[in-house]
Amino acid sequence: MIAKKAGSVVFENVKKTFGAFTAIPDLSLTIEPGTLVTLLGPSGCGKTTTLRMLAGLEHPTAGRILIGGKDVTMLPANERDVSMVFQSYALFPHMSSLDNVAYGLESSGLSRKEAREKAEEGLALVGLAGMGGRLPAELSGGQQQRVAVARALVLEPQVLLLDEPLSNLDARLRRKVRTDIRELQQRLGFTAVYVTHDQDEALAVSDRIIVMKEGVIAQAGAPRELYEAPASSFIADFMGEANVVACEVLGVENGKARVRIAGVEHSVPAGNREKLGAASLAVRPGAVTLSEGRGEGLSGRVLHSAYLGDHVEYEVETDVGTLFIVDHAVDRILPAASDATLGFKTRGIAIIDS
Incomplete structure (x- = not known):
């Protein structure tokens, strides 16, 4: 009716x-x-x-x-x-x-x-x-x-x-x-x-x-x-929290984009991106991998960690700013002031215009 x-x-x-x-x-x-x-x-x-x-x-x-x-x-x-x-x-x-x-x-x-x-x-x-x-x-x-x-x-x-x-x-x-x-x-x-x-x-x-x-x-x-696929940093941050970091798109092939962030190259989803050059990367808090110590990837230092039952929330200082990270690996928690290496997952990342 x-x-x-x-x-x-x-x-x-x-x-x-x-x-x-x-x-x-x-x-x-x-x-x-x-x-x-x-x-x-x-x-x-x-x-x-x-x-x-x-x-x-x-x-x-x-x-x-x-x-x-x-x-x-x-x-x-x-x-x-x-x-x-x-x-x-x-x-x-x-x-x-x-x-x-x-x-x-x-x-x-x-x-x-x-x-x-x-x-x-x-x-x-x-x-x-x-x-x-x-x-x-x-x-x-x-x-x-x-x-x-x-x-x-x-x-x-x-x-x-x-x-x-x-x-x-x-x-x-x-x-x-x-x-x-x-x-x-x-x-x-x-x-x-x-x-x-x-x-x-x-x-x-x-x-x-x-x-x-x-x-x-x-x-x-x-x-x-x-x-x-947010169209801007405003959308990325408003539609669920996002870290927005500066990057340079070096190449796009087979749905993957090769980007440089603070001098380190990473492979991330390209989405509909074809243009090369300066851009920004919208990264969801859960799309960042975090490992202890220095390694191949974006270097960081843990500023703060908080255990919330099924996940840990981190604030990590990097060369592209302080990133907010949600990590479900609760069996090991990185303490404040420890060195860490950051990587990116295959989802929860979008390239947007600067």
């Missing part, structure tokens, strides 16, 4: 200003029906402004917004066929879960009986069958969030909007609820636009991620593409 109404979203050269401040200079993007797309970025990057314009809570200064092929640029929020799940849940504390879910249906003209029947279906959809009589205060944070999702879904919107929906949950519950949301979206096939600043959350739930910086799209693509 929801999948049949899943709508596309199109931003055409959208600009948004607040007085003299330009929050969104020129935004064009397309979201395909039935996909979950995440707007990701640091605070102030424009992701929430973009979502609010899509919801009708803000209007563009210029450009067009289309939902399901219909121009909704200047339509009010209640005429856009979208539903929004807020960070705060926004449940009525004096109403039962069932009444919270039924409220929007009754407001749209359904009889109380029909609204409550659909509300019960909605609660069952999110795994809360039989819990309609409970007040929000009698539910856990995760259950309250699912009530908020059910309330949005029963309106059968073309697009479901989620604004930092898990930020009020603890880490373990956040993992559970994000899995629930993703499973529900894939099962029902609705279009969803999801806003978060949490990279792990974005990687876990998205068909596509749009990373924003200062109101523009820094990079867009599938989660794996953004993580394994």
Whole structure:
């Protein structure tokens, strides 16, 4: 039922200003029906402004917004066929879960009986069958969030909007609820636009991620593409931590690149890189090998080591700066001030422009 109404979203050269401040200079993007797309970025990057314009809570200064092929640029929020799940849940504390879910249906003209029947279906959809009589205060944070999702879904919107929906949950519950949301979206096939600043959350739930910086799209693509082939040092560091070091690309052959780092040559994945010369290497903390003593490779000195159960975190000083390294070899821990030799694995490394 929801999948049949899943709508596309199109931003055409959208600009948004607040007085003299330009929050969104020129935004064009397309979201395909039935996909979950995440707007990701640091605070102030424009992701929430973009979502609010899509919801009708803000209007563009210029450009067009289309939902399901219909121009909704200047339509009010209640005429856009979208539903929004807020960070705060926004449940009525004096109403039962069932009444919270039924409220929007009754407001749209359904009889109380029909609204409550659909509300019960909605609660069952999110795994809360039989819990309609409970007040929000009698539910856990995760259950309250699912009530908020059910309330949005029963309106059968073309697009479901989620604004930092898990930020009020603890880490373990956040993992559970994000899995629930993703499973529900894939099962029902609705279009969803999801806003978060949490990279792990974005990687876990998205068909596509749009990373924003200062109101523009820094990079867009599938989660794996953004993580394994970042287009810039900003993306590399934002999509999971990365060490960015200067290098020189000496040659590319058979998917491997020969690079020089601080006078030492290494073989690393080339990705789509063909250009030779000065570049940077984005290296994930887990993509560095660490061995004790001096050897063939990049020399370093351990500044700090911390045992964290299944891995050890190191800070190692090298000729290209201090590198953060995650090593799962917990049977031997290199102490501070010890010499070390660093190498690189075949994954978790990307060559980017300087």
